[in-house]
Amino acid sequence: MLGERVVGGKKCSEVLGLLSRYLDGDLDADEHRWVVTHVEGCAACASFGSRFAEAIARLREEAAREGLPEGVGARLKARLRSAQSG
Numbered sequence: 001m002l003g004e005r006v007v008g009g010k011k012c013s014e015v016l017g018l019l020s021r022y023l024d025g026d027l028d029a030d031e032h033r034w035v036v037t038h039v040e041g042c043a044a045c046a047s048f049g050s051r052f053a054e055a056i057a058r059l060r061e062e063a064a065r066e067g068l069p070e071g072v073g074a075r076l077k078a079r080l081r082s083a084q085s086g
């Protein structure tokens, strides 16, 4: 990632790697604090994070509406995750 910053003691790439688990409510207290602190102090991650959250929320709505099996959402999420690094 270009222009990677360290905010809240964590690099952008580390925080972005936690985002999908953050949205799942799956982080421990330390990890949660890293994400929140970093995103508050890093405009790039704040912007990416909100887009990412919207995309996940939309996928979940679609999955719920269409009755897609759980695994489909997980695969889409994995694709989003790999898009972060590219």
Ligand SMILES: [Zn+2]
Pocket (backbone or CB within 6 Å): 005, 007, 011, 012, 013, 015, 038, 042, 043, 044, 045, 046
């Ligand atoms: Zn950042």
